[in-house]
Amino acid sequence: MSSEYTTEILTKENGNTISSREDYFVLYIVRGSVSITLQGQLHRCEKGDFFFLNPSESARLHWQKESVILNLKIDSGILHAQSGKQNIFLSLEGKSPEHNRQAHTADLIKTFWAVRADGNSRDGFGEMGAYYTLMDDLLKHYVVKNPISKDSLDDYGTKMLRYIHMNYRKHISLDEVAGSLFISTPTASRVFYDATGVKFGDYVRTLRLNKAKELLETTGDSITEIALNVGFGSPSAMNKLFLKYIGTTPSEYRNENSIKTDKSQTENDGMTDLVEALRWIRENGKRFGGNPDNVTLFGQSGGGDKIISLMQIPAAEGLFHRAIIQSGVLPIDNTLDVDLKNGNKVLAKLMMEKLGGDINSLIQADYHDLVKVYLESKKECRIKGIPCTGNRPIPNDYYIGDPRIKGFSSFAKEIPVLCGTTYAEISFGEEIPDKNELLDNKVQQLLEEKFSKEGLEQILPIYKRLWPERKSIDLLYLDSMIRGEALSFMNAFSREAKCECYSYIFAPVFPYNGGKNAWHCSEIPFIFHNTDKVPVCNFKGAKDLENSMAEIWMNFARHGKPDGDGFDSWPPYEGSKGCTIIMSNSRMRLMDSDTELQELIRKYGKKPEFMIED
Known part of the structure; x- marks a missing residue:
């Protein structure tokens, strides 16, 4: 033998x-x-x-x-x-x-x-x-006692396809894919062919060609950028494959098949993606038991800001019907009303210099490196007074602009809004250990340092009227940055809209560090009804608060009214005299307008150590 x-x-x-x-x-x-x-x-x-x-x-x-x-x-x-x-x-x-x-x-x-x-x-x-x-x-292989079963073959085939679609932009081989699944290369080859009906190399090549065709049709990216982005390595390699398998060069394919896109739309590709996602929901929601005619969007922080942006995009009309904005109204970006073209060139040049000096360095950069150099370069531009694109949509024919400047779109005026903040939000620099042990004169000193003696004389009486259950020291933690922006948004909406807006402040005190006031994001476990997964949420009354909040969010999504167990009559917000619901440890209660308090805090208070624009 x-x-x-x-x-x-x-x-x-x-x-x-x-x-x-x-x-x-x-x-x-x-x-x-x-x-x-x-x-x-x-x-x-x-x-x-x-x-x-x-x-x-x-x-x-x-x-x-x-x-x-x-x-x-x-x-x-x-x-x-x-x-x-x-x-x-x-x-x-x-x-x-x-x-x-x-x-x-x-x-x-x-x-x-x-x-x-x-x-x-x-x-x-x-x-x-x-x-x-x-x-x-x-x-290097997964040692199995018996050959792979039919069910396992299907599972391996799915995992191989997932790996390819996640990594096709770089050089990948069948050996690499097999190694990632701890099976032999011959077994991987057989499994892949059984799953797809084609050989591994043919599948990867076809995938890259299809991705390249999509980018040629829908973007203005250069041939070099596209070749590198889809994993061909060079434009010449992509050119040869296009000629062999498609019968034309990439440039010729683009000229014949490119989709003519409105420039104002491409300037806001991120928002365009969200609109397309909402269109998909409208077309497919019924298949999952949903009602495409009753869609509620709710978002926290940047997510809430994106909902406001969607309210200002005419293409999103009819795609959603209610909006919940949680700590999501950001400061007005005045730079968006100026010509950003030259500033953006400066920003891009700075980023390229930090990454290596050419356009390919931007294309191939690791995501975390890209974010790091963007933030560094954006800060340099701001110091030099150079306006450039930030993290907000650009006003144009596609996106109307901030409703507090441009006014609300016609369809946004028909969308009920639930808008609120947390008590402390991002007051990171205000933490004081053992705050409850401070003597009155020390509390007075700290408050005057932040608001001045003159300011405190006006602020403290209003604070005690609106927040009678709180100690004076808690005034240090009261958010003014995000709350002030939320009030400006709700005031504008109540003036223009044809439907209701409801205001809330999430304000429980958590059993940590002598009683920690509700911070940015702290309401999320209560809304999703999973406080049991967050140990710090284990305080007396937490379950009742969780049940009430989850019900309020669901009822608002169902019929546009934030009614729920624990609070059956929630009056809408009506401008500077509007009421706000306070969601605290033991109960929910109504609070008169806090507009005057916020205006005084902004007038006399020290600038926070952390600003959203930072």
């Missing part, structure tokens, strides 16, 4: 004899395709596959193409391999100095004995280098 078509028979050394079911022989298919009969069941393995053989088992291996049959069995710690009249024996008894060395691998596989099934018993591999090579190869 020629060794060209045989297996390398390996054993795991675990003492001098095989004495338990934990010990086994590992068989590694070196060449060809083999049918394996194991415990009466027929399996098929390919080159690179492994399977186990336990002491009580026997196996019959048949290479049909080469007409080779090998019978294996274990008896008293000895593996018997028989082919025709030729017998091969491999014993675990005794030790060989050469093989007594421990492999440079983990405890999964230690010392192996080995023999070729061509009769050269006890010869091993001749060189330890070959031995280590096989051990490394073995550990």
Whole structure:
């Protein structure tokens, strides 16, 4: 029997004899395709596959193409391999100095004995280098006792496709994909073909071509940018593949197939994506039991700001019907009303210099590096007084602009709004350990340092009237940055809109650091009804507050009224005299307008250590 078509028979050394079911022989298919009969069941393995053989088992291996049959069995710690009249024996008894060395691998596989099934018993591999090579190869694969089942094949196929779609932009190989799933390359090749009907290389090439065609049709990116973005490596490589498989060059394809897009739309691609997502919901929502004619958007922080932007995009009309804005009204960006073209060029040049100096450095940059240099460059531009694009949509024919400047769109005036903030939001610099132990004169000193004596004389009486349950020291933590913006938005909306706006402040005190006031994002677990997953939310009354808030959000989504258990009559916000609902530890209550208080805090208060624009 020629060794060209045989297996390398390996054993795991675990003492001098095989004495338990934990010990086994590992068989590694070196060449060809083999049918394996194991415990009466027929399996098929390919080159690179492994399977186990336990002491009580026997196996019959048949290479049909080469007409080779090998019978294996274990008896008293000895593996018997028989082919025709030729017998091969491999014993675990005794030790060989050469093989007594421990492999440079983990405890999964230690010392192996080995023999070729061509009769050269006890010869091993001749060189330890070959031995280590096989051990490394073995550990790169997932060693399974039986060949992969049909269900597992489908699962591996899905995982391979997912890996390809996540990594096609860089150089990937079948070896890499197989390694990521801990299966052999031949097995991966077979699994992939069964799942897709095409070879791995053909699939990746077609995927990249389709992605390139999409970018050529819908963007103004250069040929070089697209080639690098989809993984071709160079424009010349993409050009050759386009000619071979599509019959035209990328430039010719673009001229014939590009979608003429309104420039005002492409300037706000992020918002365009959100509009398209809402269109998808309108077209497909019924399939999931939803009602496309009753869509509520709710977003927190930047998410709330995006909802306000959507209210100002005419293309989004009819795609959503209610809006919940949680801590999401940001300061008006005055730079958006000036020409940003030159400033953006300066910004892009600064970013390229920090990343390497050319356009490719921007395209290929790691996301975190890109964000880092953007923030650094944007700050430099701001210091120099150079206006440039920030993190907000650009006013144009597609996006009307901030409603507090441009007025609300016609359809936005028909959308009920629930808008609110948390008590402290991002007052990061105000934390004082043991605040409840401070003497009155120290509290007075701290408040005057922040608001001045003159300001405090006007602010404190109003604060105590609106927040009678709070101590004076808590005035230090009261947010004015986001709350002030929310009030300006609600005041503008109540003047123009034809429907209701409702205001709230989320204001429980959490059992941490002597009583921590509600911070930015702290309302989210209550709305999603999962405070049990957040230990700091474990305070008296938390479950009742959670139940009420979750019900309020759901009822507002259902019929545009924020009614719920614990508060059945919530009056709408009506400008500077509007009421606000306070959501606290033990109850919900109405609070008169806090517009005057916020105006005084902004007038006399020190600038916070952290600003949103930072």
